Amino acid sequence: MATTTPLLRLLDSWMSRNDRQVQEVYTEIQTCIPHLRLVHPSPTSVLQTLLDHSPSLATIASEQDGSLPLHFAASLGNVAVASMIYSKFPSATSTPNKKGKIPLHYAAREGRSEVVNFLLSVDPDSAAIRSEKDKLALHFAAGEGHVEVVRALLRVNPSGASILSAKGKLPIHFASRWGHMQIAHDLLSLSPRGIREVDFEGSLPIHEAAREGQVVMAQMLMERYPHSLTTANFRGEIPLFCAVRRAQPELALVLALLEGWPLGGKVILQSVSEEDNVNDWDPVVLELCLRGAVENFNGCHLVAGRTRRVCNVHNITISRINEDAKPSSCCTTNACREAKANGEMGPTSGQRCCRPRRRIHPGLQEEPKVSHSASLPRPERPKSPFIEVATAAPGNKRPAAKTSSKSKRVRCDTSGAGDDRCDCCDGHCRCPFLPIHAALLARVDVSVLKLVMERGNLNAFLGHADCQRQLPLHLACSYATDEAKVKVVLERIMKPYPSAVVCQDNMGRLPFHVAVEWNAHPLLIEALAELNRASVLAPFNLTPSGRKRPPFWVAAANDCDLSTIHYLLRLDPGIIKKIRSKSGRRNLL
Known part of the structure; x- marks a missing residue:
């Protein structure tokens, strides 16, 4: 001054x-x-x-x-x-x-x-x-x-x-960002709704805490308002993404947020951009996100011997901030209404517009329930098992990793959608964690998949099957939906291990069958068919107790690309006559 x-x-x-x-x-x-x-x-x-x-x-x-x-x-x-x-x-x-x-x-x-x-x-x-x-x-x-x-x-x-401040922040936003616990408790005792209020960027207090690596603060906010874990701001960031995007992420914070909502790892791995520069990510952070994406913390050093906080919200869709939300009842001035109608934010003509309201997804009838536990101590930085990959030759069975009896087990995501349970594990994941399988199951971004393949010994995993007897190629067939993904699958999975095209999973499906069922890219379907022509004629099961269907029937029923349907029809021209005679229908399509 x-x-x-x-x-x-x-x-x-x-x-x-x-x-x-x-x-x-x-x-x-x-x-x-x-x-x-x-x-x-x-x-x-x-x-x-x-x-x-x-x-x-x-x-x-x-x-x-x-x-x-x-x-x-x-x-x-x-x-x-x-x-x-x-x-x-x-x-x-x-x-x-x-x-x-x-x-x-x-x-x-x-x-x-x-x-x-x-x-x-x-x-x-x-x-x-x-x-x-x-x-x-x-x-x-x-x-x-x-x-x-x-x-x-x-x-x-x-x-x-x-x-509110000019940026729509409450005092609890400032206290949360810098980890002032006692102040946060005092503020929330007078204004309990402050924990679920967003600023003009759509960020909750837990976003502020995660952005600055405040572990204890984020745990408190998560326990008081579990639904905040599934809330994304205007930049599409859930709190876990804010924590991962830090220059030096706090492992304890990343683990706590994943324990609250494991599928948050799947969300961020699917939505990374070039600006995130995933090549510079900490291997331990990447492994934790992959484990959360498939809910397999088996053998993880960070969670061994501790009771975990798990929020089983597999069917939850991220609730985003409604940027077009109407003003609340306190916005009564014409200036405020006009500003909202024009899409403007903040003060207008001396009047203060209310904050945008958070819109919950229609599927979220209830908030996720989180089991409470004591504050987690900051874990020591271990050497990641993601780096120490198996050195066994393809085809050898990988020994099951040991887990602590105290650690709470979670469901094994075998379908990539989080709906099915692992029969071989009685609904609890005891299968070893396979990074390549996890990346393909989670349908991560191509840059993340390439990074996983580069950091791990890819050849050691190409012959490994998961608990559903699915090889990486099986999972890649449900992953490759565009040309960029198909290129990675062809060059790094199918070319090094071509014998995988004749391997069946526990339902008797070949990789070609999985590709048709999941409506994969036509280039991948044609490449699989060229390597194994017999798979084009072989019927397969869509469900364990279902009736076997020919690939052409599945492609037509699943609205596959017309080029795929035409390609299958050229390979087996008599398939329509066979289907008519068996189904009794005059018009299949």
Whole structure:
């Protein structure tokens, strides 16, 4: 803050704790005011003498930002100095500088509890004054973690816990971002709905905590409002994505969020972009997301020997923020309504628009239930089993990994949709974790699949089957839906291990059958058919107890691409006559 008067320079030198500058200011004061006597000068005595000589100095503001002497005194934290200046200029408590800040804002930001109590005692209404960015003193104190200041402000102005800043943030957003637990509890006790309120970017408080790696804070918010784990902001980020996108992700935070909603790993692995630069991701973080995507934490060092928090919300669709939400009942002005109609956000014509409301997906009738447990300690950074891949030759059975009896088991996602249970595991996943299988099951982005293949020993896994006796090629046939994915499958899975095209899963399906059933890309279907022409004529089961159907019938029933149907028809022209004779229908298609 630039200074102009001796009083402002004196206060500025005290704030900077520059004794040499203080002595220079003393000399300057005596030079400018010869008859002013400073006997045994001290900060308070010099200030009192200076104000008694020139009371108008308390009303002169800084040239740079318009701060008054009381602003300096509030930052300094000296109650005696603030009291002297206030006695000369009482209206300074509510006078903002060029940034729209009053002295209480500076005292709250610096944690000067004594000055805050003094300013609130002489001007309680100052607790409701906002800065240029619509922040109360409570916002500043909550972000800086000053517990006593926050409590003093809440006693005077309890409604401040539900006041928005210019970016639509509540004080709980600031407290959550920097991990101030006690302040968060105090704010939520007065405004419980603050935990489920979003800012103008669509972020909940848990997004703020995850973005800064606040483990304990995120756990508390997750336990109080489990549905926040499935809520995405306007950038499409769920809280787990905010945690993973940090420069140095906190493993304890990533694990806690995955334990709350394992399928969150599937969500972020499917929605990564080029900006995420997945090649720089921590291998442990990538492995945790893959394990969560298929809900297989078997053999994971991070969860061994602990009780896990699991939220089984397999059928949940992410609830996003409704950007076109209507204003709430408090938006009654025409200006506010017009702003919402035009898609504008924030203050309009001096009126404050309400925050956008969160729209829950129709399928979410109830919030996910999370089992509570004690706060998780920060785990040590282990060497990931994702790196120590099996070195056995393709075709050898991989030994089952050991798991702790205390760890809670979850369902084995064998279909990629999270609907079926693993029969061989009695509904609980005891199968070893296979990174390639997990990536294909989760239908991750192509960049993630390439990274998994590069970091793992791909050739060691191509001959490994999961609990459904499915090889990576089986899973890749339900994964390859566009040309980019088909190219990866052909070059890195089918070419190194071509004998997989004749391998059957536990339902007797060949990779070609899986590709037709899942409506794979025509290029992949043709490549599989060329390597194994017999599979084109072989009927297969769609369900364990179902009737066997020829591939052409399945392709037509599943609305496969016309080029696929035409290709199958050319390979077996008599298939329509066979189907007619067996089904008794004149028109199959």
